[in-house]
Amino acid sequence: MATAEEEEDGGGGGGCCLRPFSCEQGLLSRPDGSAAFIQGDTSVLAGLYGPGEVKGSKELPDQAALEVLLRPKVGLPAVTPRLGRGGGAQREQLIRRTCEAVLLGALHPRTAVTLVLQVLSDIGSLLSCCLNAACLGLLDAGLPLASLFCGVTCALRPDGRLLLDPTARQEQEARAVLTFAIDSADGKVLAATAKGSCSAEELQQCLAAAQRAAATIFRFYRDSLRRKYSKW
């Protein structure tokens, strides 16, 4: 299956593909907002509580304190080597900073917002899937946001060709894997992280491709929300 996919992705001659996307919102009854996001076979479940009561030490006087927990499927969070090739805690930080950038936390000072992301399966592009799940979770909870954001992962193959939304195998073979968080207001970059080496030109190429892909993902967000509110 993976090889067929590979050929399909790579053979397009400059044309890149995003794997099939699906999402479900509000699937958990307890959290204030929840969403499952599935990219190909990679899936992440997000559950969000807040704005709610905050513990004394975490309280911020001017805005809501956002906490992000990324839970791996096997082993303990933040220390597991499988998820944490870049460190689970580091990914948590990246997601938190990205969410903080769009969340209008000043509207809810002295409160806590807890976002829990549970990895359901990791077959490549996990971080971008986490970001997408986080955004849909925030949307489902109805928290005020300055804009939306989405995550896009690009892989650079050894021959220099660019791949969007790579599978785990493609990520392994790739020379560099770059993940961007892009906001919906004017396609600006909220976060970027890279593994492997690439030139400045390749970085710009990946970024340009990610921005194109982001447009597709935002259309997907819009369509899924339109469907959700179609009976209101």
Add this chain to the structure above:
Amino acid sequence: MKETPLSNCERRFLLRAVQERKRLDGRQCYDYRNVRISFGADYGCCIVELGKTRVLGQVSCELVPPKPNRATEGILFFNLELSPMAAPAFEPGRQSELLVKLNRLIERCLRNSKCIDTESLCVVAGEKVWQIRVDLHLLNHDGNIIDAASIAGIVALCHFRRPDVSVQGEEVTVYTPEERDPVPLSIHHMPVCVSFAFFQQGTYLLVDPSEREERVMDGLLVIAMNKHREICTIQSSGGIMLLKDQVLRCSKITAVKVAEITELIQKALENDQKVRKEGGKFGFAESIPNQKITAFKMERAAVDTKDVEEQAEEIITKADPPSEVFTKPILHTRGTAQIGEGIENAWGDLEESEREEAAEEEGETDATAFECQKMEMEDTSIMNETEKDEPIVLSDSEEEEVVILEPQDTPKKTRTQTNLKQENTSKKTFNKKRKKKRATH
């Protein structure tokens, strides 16, 4: 966040409903909630939904040395986690009393019932055995965690396939899934837990209590049983006294429920296997219902990346050229090195209006600067005697002004207030040159 407390009104209302043999979700006393099982893309991964309670199960394996007292047995490890996603009161990484109790019960239900053949997990006696790890994550807490977790545990174990191994002499080979099909675990039977909630000292009984019912119940009885009607574990908690026939009645109900659940599990496993064999689509993406308006799917989407290269090139040409790279560190004295000269301090630069005033004062400053220079000269002459070859750096403590004196050059280069202006102009011409370069680029 704290758990929302249950009000007295709510408590009384729930108890009253139980007395009238009614339940809030419309079930009868002995009704079990709907069980839904979905499988992930990898082996040994499943989500079990019991009503709104949801548990994720994942089995993984690893080759480890066995325990010294059980040299020919594989190791089973269970870990149930109450994710903070499941309820606001659950804190990450805290071993609460509830968690310890649940973990112990799961172990008794799945390990101590000997449902997994641990001897078949032995690869080399006394040296290498498989350690099977079962991770269970509670995703949503709507009561009866133990039943959902026990179902998820046994389903994940049944679904799991471990890599095939072969032993030739001393050599152990582990085959990848491509080389040899992974093998399932040998499972003797499937124990499933069923919970009963008791109210008013055991007068009323409810099967599969929901979260609200759990909060007002007096006692809980959990019976783990397999489809052969063998009791694997039984536990009563909450401190109620149960009569013999109550326990017997519960075990009869358990037998019926376990038969239903086991059948469902087997059907789900068969379905998944069939789909995998036929090469159809499987994984969580397929388990999302299509009709729900909260769910949405998108097919593989092509993204046009044809002119990405041109766009990238355009951005790079437009962008400022990278600042000059100083490959050689500047060495002022032995033992110090500096990369680049840094940027000129703009505070010293005078504005147009101030420049005239400055010109008036120049006479005075010239004189003082001259004196200053003189003193420095004296200083350096002393220094010169001691170290002839070395360049010397003197720093004025009052102003952040660095004086570099290179003893070999006869007209001494000093950077003082007086020749600062000259330097400025030379810098400006340099900048102009750079700008011109950029324009031609």
